[in-house]
Amino acid sequence: MRTVAGRTDHVVVVGAGLSGLACVLHLLGAGRRVTLVERDAGPGGRAGRTRLGGYLVDTGPTVLTMPHLADEAFAAVGDSLDRRLTLVALHPAYRAGFADGTWLDVHTDAEAMEAEVRRFAGPAEAAGYRRLRDWLTRLYRTQMRRFIDTNFDSPFALVHPDLARLAALGGFGRLDGRIARFLSDDRLRRVFTFQALYAGVAPARALAAYAVISYMDTVAGVWFPQGGMHALPRAMADAAADAGAELRWSAEVTALERQAGRVRAVLLASGERISCDTVVLACDLSAAHRLLGRAPRRPVPLRHSPSAVILHAGTDRTWPQLAHHTLSFGDAWERTFEELTRSGMLMSDPSLLITRPTTHDPSLAPPGRHLHYVLAPCPNTAVGPSAAAWRDLGPRYRDSLLAELERRGLDGLADSIEQESLVTPADWTAQGHAAGSPFSLAHTFAQTGPFRPRNLVRGLDNVVLAGCGTTPGVGVPTVLVSGKLAAARITGGTGRGIRPGTDTDDPPARPGSITRPDPDHPRCP
The missing domain is CATH 3.30.70 (Alpha-Beta Plaits)
Structure with missing residues (x-):
């Protein structure tokens, strides 16, 4: 894995979204001095907060999956997600209503979901669901370490036995066709393919490999942080401050000072200069390109x-x-x-x-x-x-x-x-x-994995990208991984999410979290 050359003692991270905050925590855990610079008055980025009268509104994502990825960032500084936040496991994860007036509760517990599918569509579909669940789990295990939670230096890094395993699982077929092998009910197929929209691709054209998002939604579990989704970046910022990061709010970066192929300082709109050894641009990809003065040349334009x-x-x-x-x-x-x-x-x-x-x-x-x-x-x-x-x-x-x-x-x-x-x-x-x-960018084949804009910037030895516009992509779990991968480019760590003493990529259980059912939800007719 390629890493930033030269000194990396002091890192300036630009952008306090989830990817930037995850990067800060992983850098702090590796012993780096970190200054976080954010143009807004507080953390969050897309996962922001606004007030409407007496209402507190999350301005960004509302669905939290794979919270263990956030916990990895807290653990990097000896902290924990459970210490900072109370998470509620949602049962059901979703309720789905259809044009014919029918309703389905989407459970992440296998037995509960099998029973619900049997009620909704009969025993054959319930059996198909169990086969689908098994396939989704195997797909996730094949992809997570090798194709999501990893830094690519070139497309040749794809050449690995896991690539053959992914192909054997049908990952390079079409998403809707693969799901149809398990479920014949059109309504059920929608529940397991609508996630392709998160990737910016229609299910009929999306790779079946993107069913890994469905695994996160329908198998691994959906959670809600007390205080709203904005409570997560707020907690990450608090942990970073407690671990020694310097947090600079309402500080907009307007330029990068360069010398001999390296960025030596970031310049703020206030006129202040912050010197650094390394920079992580965890802002929007278009903003990063403006600061860099150019976008990388690609054979086809980027598609959003x-x-x-x-x-x-x-x-x-x-x-x-x-x-x-x-x-x-x-x-x-x-x-x-x-x-x-x-x-x-x-x-x-x-x-x-x-x-x-x-x-x-x-x-x-x-x-x-x-x-x-x-x-x-x-x-x-x-x-x-x-x-x-x-x-x-x-x-x-x-x-x-x-x-x-x-x-x-x-x-x-x-x-x-x-x-x-x-x-x-x-x-x-x-x-x-x-x-x-x-x-951000759609997950077309030409914008996925090693073909997505990379997190190392060509022509500058000490600039790294993080966020949904670079690897691995869009979504709360993937931007958390993006921050970890950016930190690994600086520290030389693997960026892998396997905890010491474990041999599985399965998300760990969360015994410290509240797992109560939704109140006041009578079964729909």
Whole structure:
């Protein structure tokens, strides 16, 4: 594995998102002096926090999987995730509603999910689910160490017996076709393939290897941190400060001072100069390229994932059919992905994610009130409406979303809203996200593994990248890994996530966490 040449005693990390924070903790654990520089007033990056009246709103991801990856970062400085946060295991992980009026609770416990599938679709599908679960587990074990939790120096690093194992598992086929080998019910197949949207690719075109995301969602477990998702980066920042990191908030980096092929200092908008031995750019990839003064040459342009419209709604009521996370599927499926990724049209029959964080933390809203987060995937600005167009389109689309949700059973939703915030591709663009997408680069084959923008910067001996735009990719688990891999480029560590004395890649159990079921969730008809 290639590493940063020369001295690495003092590292400046630019960006306090999850990847930057994970990198800081791993660097501190390896004995480096670290200064973290963040343009915002506090940590989080995409996993930020805003206030709407008396409501505390997470502005980024709402789904936490693989929390042991965060625990590895805390452990690097002798700390632990359980010491800093209380996690609630979500049962069900999701509730899925379909256009025909049926509902399915998605459990991560094998016996509970098998029973639910049997109720929902019969014994043959239940048996298919058990075979699928076994396949997902073997797929994850094959991929995690060799293809996700590793630094690639060239595509030749793929040549390994695990590559043959991945091929034997069907990982290079198409996702929807592989899932269809286990499940014939179209509704069930959606539950195990919608995750391809996280990777920015339609299930019909995504590699079956991306079913590893489904493993994280439907097998390994889904969790919620008390205090909301923003509590995770806040806890990581606190651990970093306690371990000796210097945290600089409201400090925007405007330039890199270079000499003889190395960055010698970062320059702040305030005029301050911070000298360093090494720099980690854990900011958005487009921002990193601006600081570097160039983007790497590639044979084809970078392709970005679809974007999203998010409606944060503080309401005076809620609806008993909602779980903590509810997937509301439209009747269309293939057409939806065509609209999102190719034709650039808004979903004509939307599939939506509705998250109600007050299910497990009522303190995020005023007494007797509820917080709902509605995510509607939409085309990015490279293939769909421009950022300027969204300024007029946004309010109309908000009204159509509310009308559609009321049609699907959330009666009175529009009238119940007391506080709200609508986020569109125009807002993502204003925050500096290329193509108006917070999900960065799509995981096409040409942008995956060693073909994704690498975390070492050619032409500069001491600059490393971290975040969703570099390896291994998009999502909370993968950006945590990204921070660890960036640190390994500096410290020479392997970056591997296997704990001493273990011989498995399976996520460890979390005996210290709360695992209570969702309250107030009667089974849907």
